[in-house]
Amino acid sequence: xxxxxxxxxxxxxxxxxxxxxxxxxxxxxxxxxxxxxxxxxxxxxxxxxxxxxxxxxxxxxxxxxxxxxxxxxxxxxxxxxxxxxxxxxxxxxxxxxxxxxxxxxxxxx
Numbered sequence: 001x002x003x004x005x006x007x008x009x010x011x012x013x014x015x016x017x018x019x020x021x022x023x024x025x026x027x028x029x030x031x032x033x034x035x036x037x038x039x040x041x042x043x044x045x046x047x048x049x050x051x052x053x054x055x056x057x058x059x060x061x062x063x064x065x066x067x068x069x070x071x072x073x074x075x076x077x078x079x080x081x082x083x084x085x086x087x088x089x090x091x092x093x094x095x096x097x098x099x100x101x102x103x104x105x106x107x108x109x
Contacts, residue, residue: 084092 082094084096086092
C-alpha cells in the first residue's frame with residue numbers, strides 16, 4: 001500500500017510539469033492559403049546592369065610640426081600603462097598630475 005502511494009505521488013509530481021508545459025504551449029500556426037494550380041505566374045527577369053567602382057583617391061597630407069617656441073613633453077602612449085614608484089616605495093599608476101587622486105589599497109600588488 002505504501003509503495004502504491006509512492007508511485008501515485010511520483011506520477012502526480014511528473015504530471016504537473018507536463019500539464020503546465022502543455023498549457024503554456026505556443027500559438028497555433030496561422031493558416032496558409034495555397035495558390036491555385038490554374039493561375040501560373042512567371043517571375044520577372046531584370047537585366048543586370050554593370051557597375052563601376054571609383055578607385056580611392058589618396059591625398060598627401062602635410063606633416064604637422066609644433067610651433068618653434070614650444071617643445072612637446074614626452075607623454076606616455078597611454079596613462080593606463082604608466083607606472084612609477086614613489087619615494088616611499090609605493091606604486092603609482094596613471095597621470096601623477098591628474099586633477100583627481102584615487103587611493104587604492106590592495107594586498108595583491
